[in-house]
Amino acid sequence: MPDNTTAIQEKITALTERLHYLNHQYYQHDTSEVTDQEFDQLLAELQQLEKEHPELALPNSPTQRVGGTITKQFPTALHKYPMLSLGNTYSEADLRDFDERVRRGLEGAEFTYVCEMKFDGVAMSLTYEQGQLTQGVTRGDGTRGDVVTNNVRTIKNLPLHLRPAGPAQPAEFEVRGEIFMPLPVFDDLNKEREQNGEALLANPRNAASGTLKLQDSALVAARRLRFFAYSFLSPVRGVFPTHSASLEALKAWGLPVSDTWRQCHSIDEVLDFIHHWEKKRFELPVATDGIVIKVDDFQQQEALGFTSKSPRWAIAYKYPAEAARTRLNSIQYQVGRTGAVTPVAMLTPVPLAGTVVKRASVHNANQIAALDLRLGDMVFVEKGGEIIPKITGVDLTQRPEGSQPIQYPTECPACGTPLIRPEGEAHFRCPNDTGCAPQLKAKLEHYVSRKALNIDGLGAETVARFFDLGLVRTPADIYDLSADKLTGLERLGEKSIQNLLSGIEASKQVPFDRVLFGLGIRYVGETVAEKLAAHYRSMDAILLAAAPELGAVPEVGGVIAESLAAWSQNEANRALVERLRTAGVQLALTGEAPKAVSDRLAGLTFVLSGVFEQHSREELQQLIVQNGGKITGSISKKLSYLVAGDKMGPAKREKATELKVPIISETDLLAMIPTDTQTADEEEILAPQNPDSSAETASNETFPAPTGTANDLGRQASLF
Numbered sequence: 126m127p128d129n130t131t132a133i134q135e136k137i138t139a140l141t142e143r144l145h146y147l148n149h150q151y152y153q154h155d156t157s158e159v160t161d162q163e164f165d166q167l168l169a170e171l172q173q174l175e176k177e178h179p180e181l182a183l184p185n186s187p188t189q190r191v192g193g194t195i196t197k198q199f200p201t202a203l204h205k206y207p208m209l210s211l212g213n214t215y216s217e218a219d220l221r222d223f224d225e226r227v228r229r230g231l232e233g234a235e236f237t238y239v240c241e242m243k244f245d246g247v248a249m250s251l252t253y254e255q256g257q258l259t260q261g262v263t264r265g266d267g268t269r270g271d272v273v274t275n276n277v278r279t280i281k282n283l284p285l286h287l288r289p290a291g292p293a294q295p296a297e298f299e300v301r302g303e304i305f306m307p308l309p310v311f312d313d314l315n316k317e318r319e320q321n322g323e324a325l326l327a328n329p330r331n332a333a334s335g336t337l338k339l340q341d342s343a344l345v346a347a348r349r350l351r352f353f354a355y356s357f358l359s360p361v362r363g364v365f366p367t368h369s370a371s372l373e374a375l376k377a378w379g380l381p382v383s384d385t386w387r388q389c390h391s392i393d394e395v396l397d398f399i400h401h402w403e404k405k406r407f408e409l410p411v412a413t414d415g416i417v418i419k420v421d422d423f424q425q426q427e428a429l430g431f432t433s434k435s436p437r438w439a440i441a442y443k444y445p446a447e448a449a450r451t452r453l454n455s456i457q458y459q460v461g462r463t464g465a466v467t468p469v470a471m472l473t474p475v476p477l478a479g480t481v482v483k484r485a486s487v488h489n490a491n492q493i494a495a496l497d498l499r500l501g502d503m504v505f506v507e508k509g510g511e512i513i514p515k516i517t518g519v520d521l522t523q524r525p526e527g528s529q530p531i532q533y534p535t536e537c538p539a540c541g542t543p544l545i546r547p548e549g550e551a552h553f554r555c556p557n558d559t560g561c562a563p564q565l566k567a568k569l570e571h572y573v574s575r576k577a578l579n580i581d582g583l584g585a586e587t588v589a590r591f592f593d594l595g596l597v598r599t600p601a602d603i604y605d606l607s608a609d610k611l612t613g614l615e616r617l618g619e620k621s622i623q624n625l626l627s628g629i630e631a632s633k634q635v636p637f638d639r640v641l642f643g644l645g646i647r648y649v650g651e652t653v654a655e656k657l658a659a660h661y662r663s664m665d666a667i668l669l670a671a672a673p674e675l676g677a678v679p680e681v682g683g684v685i686a687e688s689l690a691a692w693s694q695n696e697a698n699r700a701l702v703e704r705l706r707t708a709g710v711q712l713a714l715t716g717e718a719p720k721a722v723s724d725r726l727a728g729l730t731f732v733l734s735g736v737f738e739q740h741s742r743e744e745l746q747q748l749i750v751q752n753g754g755k756i757t758g759s760i761s762k763k764l765s766y767l768v769a770g771d772k773m774g775p776a777k778r779e780k781a782t783e784l785k786v787p788i789i790s791e792t793d794l795l796a797m798i799p800t801d802t803q804t805a806d807e808e809e810i811l812a813p814q815n816p817d818s819s820a821e822t823a824s825n826e827t828f829p830a831p832t833g834t835a836n837d838l839g840r841q842a843s844l845f
């Protein structure tokens with residue numbers, strides 16, 4: 126029936142044009158004349174007609190965006206113009222060098238730059254012939270790429286045919302740009318994957334490239350990819366005088382061009398553009414990792430030319446720190462070994478620099494107030510240090526309505542004790558150090574740790590488990606454990622129990638200084654414990670000492686002394702010491718106390734370096750102390766002598782020479798002290814001067830290692 130056919134053809138054409146128009150309005154101008162439902166009805170109507178009359182469907186019908194073509198594998202195609210990459214830099218100085226090179230290359234002629242966002246997605250080359258999209262090819266190796274036209278057709282903001290508006294279109298030309306997964310789409314996808322227990326996608330770029338490689342274009346359509354055009358290439362020379370004119374034309378023809386690009390007339394303007402977008406770029410719905418700077422004039426581009434890898438007329442500036450944006454869902458308050466309460470931000474999982482971040486540190490209450498954090502906020506997270514990410518800011522444009530500032534707890538989240546905040550300290554603290562569960566547990570873990578009592582068979586995990594089971598509460602309880610109490614526990618066989626009990630027995634021989642360290646007294650780290658043990662020789666003497674006296678011990682300052690004295694005043698701590706004594710734990714140094722045998726070296730300080738012939742380094746240190754001298758770790762102007770052994774590092778010698786510190790030999794040192802004191806006592810070795818790093822680590826203890834490596838995530842991403 127020809128008449129009927131004509132009517133159907135007209136209907137199909139009308140529907141096709143209407144849908145193209147609505148798509149254009151929606152994706153290029155963010156407006157819509159119809160509701161989503163009306164749009165879907167029109168689309169369904171067209172689909173139905175095309176299904177009944179496939180011969181009447183128009184090429185590039187909007188229904189093709191829905192996908193459905195299953196490709197077995199992608200054919201490849203040669204690029205007409207190689208797809209090169211860009212030179213890139215993180216430094217502003219490099220950009221000034223680039224500017225100089227361009228200036229020289231153009232022999233002083235005036236020129237203008239165009240600055241654009243560097244979109245972090247997948248590069249795509251599109252061919253348009255007679256206004257119709259005919260091919261989409263990935264970058265591949267730069268010379269040849271995969272033909273993914275069917276998948277590209279599903280990208281809704283990418284016109285299948287161009288509008289006959291603006292400047293005349295060449296019969297055939299190429300558009301290059303970036304295909305990306307919008308951040309909200311990426312967030313949704315990862316949320317869905319998390320709910321399904323699937324591995325999270327590392328970043329939106331991987332998500333976009335994985336999607337494009339899907340063989341079923343219906344699946345690609347569901348992934349809601351988008352496109353931004355950034356280059357126009359044509360075999361006809363001189364279509365446009367400048368890159369900026371070509372961007373405007375692409376936009377007029379209906380291609381999506383991000384409105385973020387600007388012309389810049391100097392490198393300073395380029396730098397202003399870079400600074401402007403440094404944080405603001407996170408407000409864009411697309412991941413960006415820098416700025417691309419291009420010479421605007423096409424003839425000047427041609428004059429500058431290419432190196433083998435990249436154009437001389439363009440460069441990419443990459444923003445430094447890896448940051449991500451995600452939602453702050455809640456704040457958990459963790460109580461560390463010394464009672465410090467650390468807020469931990471619980472986040473919607475987000476990939477950041479190769480790992481998936483689920484929580485971040487916010488340091489303390491001041492930080493929460495300074496950032497004005499609120500629950501539900503979209504926050505920026507950066508990798509602070511290596512593993513623990515931190516919240517660096519809030520995306521205020523996304524703040525949920527009616528949100529309230531976070532109220533820091535006034536009571537310990539674990540035991541309910543009112544929190545205190547000693548003057549000048551950043552952390553709130555739970556003072557209930559003898560009754561607060563997380564503190565007790567962390568103290569136990571510390572007591573059994575390698576540098577403290579190092580109990581064989583009783584690691585941090587086991588002791589935490591025993592705590593949860595109510596078997597131990599303080600270190601003294603460890604010595605009440607018996608085969609009777611432990612038999613029958615899951616994953617603890619007879620052999621393990623024997624091993625554990627003999628480890629506990631052996632710990633009774635651990636020297637007093639390590640026991641003192643193991644008590645986990647705030648600020649009493651390894652080195653301080655050694656100093657205190659060497660000075661007082663017993664726990665009893667330490668318990669009797671008042672703060673000013675403790676503070677007078679070398680290396681023990683006022684803050685440590687106050688903390689230690691307060692610990693000693695606490696009845697529960699004294700009771701703990703008594704129980705440890707009863708158990709047989711070392712609470713005093715054994716052996717003879719070192720006698721100050723002379724004061725020959727009084728007022729002198731020494732650094733020992735290298736290997737010595739007549740005595741060990743420890744013996745020499747002891748001799749120095751016994752004769753009234755002091756040992757320090759670093760070379761300064763105030764140092765009296767550097768005692769040089771064999772294989773001393775050249776840096777130390779240089780520094781001593783520079784500061785005019787006398788360098789003496791082992792023999793010179795021995796000549797300075799009476800010969801009858803030159804025998805060493807094994808027990809009285811002074812510690813080398815390490816900084817006391819382990820005294821206050823509570824706030825970092827609670828973060829596990831990252832949950833995945835970049836490789837893991839990369840592999841997972843490519844699977845989907």
Ligand code: IVH
Binds near residue numbers: 208211242302
């Ligand atoms: S222009 C000759 N402009 O960055 C190079 N590239 O190494 C022409 N990219 O994978 C590229 N945003 O896909 C250009 N506004 C932009 C870009 C951009 C992202 C990507 C591009 C390529 C890489 C360059």
